[in-house]
Amino acid sequence: MTPPHSRSTDRAGLFVLSACLVAALLVAFLAVRQQVEQHSREQLEQGTRLVKALTAIPLDGLTPSPGRPDPLAAVLRAHGSADLAFGQVTDAQGRPLSEVTAPGLTPAVQPLAADRPAEWFGHRPLDSGVAGLELMEFHGPLLRDGRLEGFVRIAFRAPSLGFNVSQLPFLAGLALPVLLLVPLFFFLLRSQLRPLQALSARMETLTTHAPGDDASARDVVSRFARFLDAAERRIQELEATRNDSETSVKLLGYKKEKVESALETLPEGVLVLDEGGLVVFANAKVGPLLGTDPAGLLQKEPANWAIDPSILSVLAPLVGSHAGPSNHTASYHPGADENRRVSVWALPLFAPRDATRRLGTLLVLRETTDQLLAARARDEFIAHVAHELKTPLSNISLYGELLRDEPELAAETRIEAVNTICDEAERAATLINNLLNISRIEAGSIVIDRQWVRLGDLLNDCMDHLSHGGHTQGLQLRVDVPADLPPVELDKDLLRIALNNLLTNAAKYNKAGGEVILSAEESDERILIAVQDTGIGIPAEDLDRIFDKFYRSADREAVSRGGHGLGLYLARQIVEIHQGQIGVVSQPNQGTRITLSFRKPHVLLRTS
Amino acid sequence: MKRLLVVDDEPHVARVLRVSLAKDGWAIEVAHDGAEALLAIATNPPDVMITDIQMPGMGGEALCHELHARYPTRPFPILVMTSMTARDQRDWARALGGIEFLEKPVSPRRVASLLTQMLDQEKKHV
Numbered sequence: 001m002t003p004p005h006s007r008s009t010d011r012a013g014l015f016v017l018s019a020c021l022v023a024a025l026l027v028a029f030l031a032v033r034q035q036v037e038q039h040s041r042e043q044l045e046q047g048t049r050l051v052k053a054l055t056a057i058p059l060d061g062l063t064p065s066p067g068r069p070d071p072l073a074a075v076l077r078a079h080g081s082a083d084l085a086f087g088q089v090t091d092a093q094g095r096p097l098s099e100v101t102a103p104g105l106t107p108a109v110q111p112l113a114a115d116r117p118a119e120w121f122g123h124r125p126l127d128s129g130v131a132g133l134e135l136m137e138f139h140g141p142l143l144r145d146g147r148l149e150g151f152v153r154i155a156f157r158a159p160s161l162g163f164n165v166s167q168l169p170f171l172a173g174l175a176l177p178v179l180l181l182v183p184l185f186f187f188l189l190r191s192q193l194r195p196l197q198a199l200s201a202r203m204e205t206l207t208t209h210a211p212g213d214d215a216s217a218r219d220v221v222s223r224f225a226r227f228l229d230a231a232e233r234r235i236q237e238l239e240a241t242r243n244d245s246e247t248s249v250k251l252l253g254y255k256k257e258k259v260e261s262a263l264e265t266l267p268e269g270v271l272v273l274d275e276g277g278l279v280v281f282a283n284a285k286v287g288p289l290l291g292t293d294p295a296g297l298l299q300k301e302p303a304n305w306a307i308d309p310s311i312l313s314v315l316a317p318l319v320g321s322h323a324g325p326s327n328h329t330a331s332y333h334p335g336a337d338e339n340r341r342v343s344v345w346a347l348p349l350f351a352p353r354d355a356t357r358r359l360g361t362l363l364v365l366r367e368t369t370d371q372l373l374a375a376r377a378r379d380e381f382i383a384h385v386a387h388e389l390k391t392p393l394s395n396i397s398l399y400g401e402l403l404r405d406e407p408e409l410a411a412e413t414r415i416e417a418v419n420t421i422c423d424e425a426e427r428a429a430t431l432i433n434n435l436l437n438i439s440r441i442e443a444g445s446i447v448i449d450r451q452w453v454r455l456g457d458l459l460n461d462c463m464d465h466l467s468h469g470g471h472t473q474g475l476q477l478r479v480d481v482p483a484d485l486p487p488v489e490l491d492k493d494l495l496r497i498a499l500n501n502l503l504t505n506a507a508k509y510n511k512a513g514g515e516v517i518l519s520a521e522e523s524d525e526r527i528l529i530a531v532q533d534t535g536i537g538i539p540a541e542d543l544d545r546i547f548d549k550f551y552r553s554a555d556r557e558a559v560s561r562g563g564h565g566l567g568l569y570l571a572r573q574i575v576e577i578h579q580g581q582i583g584v585v586s587q588p589n590q591g592t593r594i595t596l597s598f599r600k601p602h603v604l605l606r607t608s
Numbered sequence: 609m610k611r612l613l614v615v616d617d618e619p620h621v622a623r624v625l626r627v628s629l630a631k632d633g634w635a636i637e638v639a640h641d642g643a644e645a646l647l648a649i650a651t652n653p654p655d656v657m658i659t660d661i662q663m664p665g666m667g668g669e670a671l672c673h674e675l676h677a678r679y680p681t682r683p684f685p686i687l688v689m690t691s692m693t694a695r696d697q698r699d700w701a702r703a704l705g706g707i708e709f710l711e712k713p714v715s716p717r718r719v720a721s722l723l724t725q726m727l728d729q730e731k732k733h734v
Contacts, residue, residue, distance in 0.1 A: 390713065391618065391712070395618070395620040395713075396713075397715070398621065398624040552664070555664075559663075
C-alpha cells in the first residue's frame with residue numbers, strides 16, 4: 001500500500017532535482033563567461049605585446065621585397081595564434097604596404113590620424129565584414145629617428161559566448177560533473193528522506209489514533225513519556241540542590257566575612273590556630289603586640305612567631321605537640337620593656353554543635369600596660385598611705401607605752417607625751433580626711449555646691465579653728481578682710497578644707513613669735529584670698545612641686561615638722577574645681593604666701 | 609654608759625627612748641639622716657645604732673651599705689625600725705648581715721630588751 005503522501009514526496013524530489021539542474025547550468029554559464037573574460041584579458045595582453053614587438057622592427061623589415069617571403073605573414077605565422085585574423089603594415093598616410101588576412105574576412109580598416117600621436121598606440125573594435133564575428137584591432141606606429149614612417153596593425157577574433165569548437169573540451173569537462181552529480185543528489189535525497197517519511201507516517205498514525213497495529217507504539221510512547229517525566233524531575237532536583245549549594249556557599253562566605261570583620265574590630269589581638277597549631281587567622285592588632293606583620297604569621301607554627309616563652313606556655317596544653325608547663329593565661333613585656341605588658345589568653349575552640357570536637361585554638365593578646373602602670377601606682381599609693389598612717393600611730397603607740405610603763409615620769413615629759421598623742425591622732429585623722437576628699441575629687445564624684453559666702457565670716461571661722469587646734473602658741477594670727485567685700489559664690493565646705501590645710505601649714509612651718517595673716521581682697525575681675533606666714537619658707541627648688549600629690553620637701557626643717565604631702569595637693573584640687581588658680585611666693589627663712597584666686601561670677605558668665 | 613645612736617628624721621622615737629632607756633644605762637644620741645649619722649659614727653662610734661629607712665637625704669638602707677663598706681668588721685649591731693613592711697627590706701639586710709628589724713609601731717620595752725640581746729650577742733662574737 002502506498003502512503004497517500006508519497007506522490008507529493010516525489011513531486012518534492014522532482015523539484016529539488018530541477019533546482020539542482022538549474023543551479024548546475026547557472027554554474028556552467030558563469031564558468032563559461034568567466035572563461036571568455038579571461039580569454040579577452042589574455043588577448044588584450046597578447047595583442048599589445050605583439051604590436052609593441054612589431055613596432056620595434058623597422059618599416060623595411062616588415063615590407064615585402066623581391067626574393068624573400070612577406071615578413072608580416074612570417075611573423076604572424078610564427079606567433080601561431082588561431083585567433084589572429086588580420087595583419088597590416090601601412091605608410092604614414094595609411095596606404096597599405098603589406099597585408100595578411102584570414103580567409104573569408106574583409107575587415108573595414110579605419111585609418112589612423114598621423115597628426116594625433118596619442119592615438120598611435122592602442123586597440124579598438126574592428127568590423128570583420130562577417131556577421132557575428134567581432135575583431136579586436138591593435139595598432140602601433142613605426143618610427144625611425146623619432147619620425148613617423150608608418151603603422152602596423154593586427155586584429156584578433158574577439159572571444160564570445162557563442163558556441164565555439166575550441167570551447168568543446170571545456171564544456172565537456174563541465175558537463176561531466178553536472179551529469180554525475182545530479183543523479184548522486186537524487187539518490188542521496190531519496191535515501192535521506194525515506195526514514196523521515198517513515199517517521200512522519202508513524203507520527204501521523206499516532207496523532208490520528210488509528211486503531212489496530214499501534215498498541216506497541218503507544219506503549220513505547222508512554223514509557224518514553226515516563227522516562228521524560230523522571231528525567232525532568234531529576235533535573236529539577238539537581239537544580240534545587242545546586243541552588244541550595246550556591247546559597248550555602250554565599251551564606252558561608254558572608255558568615256566568614258562577618259566573623260573576620262568582628263575579629264578585626266575587637267580591641268585585642270586575635271590569632272586563630274588550627275588543630276595542628278598553624279595560624280589560620282591573625283587580625284591587624286596582633287602586629288604591634290608581636291612586633292611582626294600579621295600576614296606573615298599565616299600557616300606558621302607558634303615557635304616561629306612566639307616572641308616570649310609565655311605564649312608557648314599558654315599554648316602548650318592546647319596545641320598538643322608542645323611540651324611545657326600548662327597555663328592558659330600569662331603575660332610578657334614586649335621588647336623587654338618593663339613598662340609595657342601584654343597579657344595572653346589561650347582558649348580551645350570547639351565545633352558549635354559538638355562540644356567534643358576541637359577546631360583549634362584561639363589566642364587573644366591584649367596590651368595591659370595601663371593596668372600594669374595603674375597597679376604599680378596603686379601599690380605605691382597604698383605603701384605611701386600605709387607609711388603615712390603608721391607614722392602617727394607609731395608615735396601614739398610609743399608615747400602611750402611610755403605613759404603606761406613609766407609611772408615615775410616627770411610632769412614635763414608626761415605633758416609632752418599627751419600633747420604628742422593628741423597631735424599625732426589629729427595628724428592621722430587629717431590624713432584620712434584629706435585622702436577621702438582627694439579620692440572624691442579625683443573620682444569626680446564631688447559635686448561643687450556654690451553658695452553666696454561672706455568671706456569675712458568664713459575666714460574668721462577658719463582662723464578660730466586654727467587657734468583652737470594648738471601649735472599656735474606665740475604666733476600672731478590675723479584676718480584682714482575689707483568690710484565692703486561683696487559676697488562670693490563658692491563651695492563653703494570645700495574652701496574651708498583648703499584654707500584649714502593652708503593655715504595648718506602656715507602655723508606648723510612658722511617660727512616662734514611669727515605671724516599668720518589670712519586676707520582677702522577684690523580686683524575688677526577676681527577675688528584673691530591669701531595665707532601668709534613668717535616661717536621657714538620653701539626652698540626655690542621645691543616651689544614647682546609643692547602642689548604635687550605626696551610631695552615632701554627634703555628640707556630638714558620642713559621634714560622635722562611632719563606632714564604627709566597631701567594638704568597643698570588637696571588645696572589645689574579644690575581651687576581648680578572652682579576654676580580658680582593657686583600660687584605661691586616664698587623666701588626661705590622669711591615666709592610663704594599662698595594665694596587663691598577666683599574669678600568673679602560676672603567674669604565666669606562672660607567667659608562661658 | 610652604753611651609747612645608742614638613733615637615726616630618724618622624726619624626733620619622737622629618740623625622745624621616748626631617751627626617757628625609757630635612761631634607767632637601763634643608755635645614753636641617746638640623735639642623727640636626722642644618714643649623712644649626719646656617718647659623721648657622728650666617724651667621731652665616736654656608738655654601741656648600737658637604731659635607724660629608720662625612709663629619711664630625706666641618705667636613707668637607712670644607703671646608710672647601712674655605706675657603713676658596711678667603711679667598716680667591714682662591723683663595729684656595732686644595727687636595729688632597723690621602719691613603718692614599711694619589713695619583708696620587702698630583709699633581702700639587702702640579710703646580705704649585709706648583723707642587722708635586726710623592728711616594724712613600727714614599736715614598744716619601748718621591746719626595743720630595750722632587743723638592744724640588750726643584741727649587745728650580748730655582740731659580746732659573744734667578740
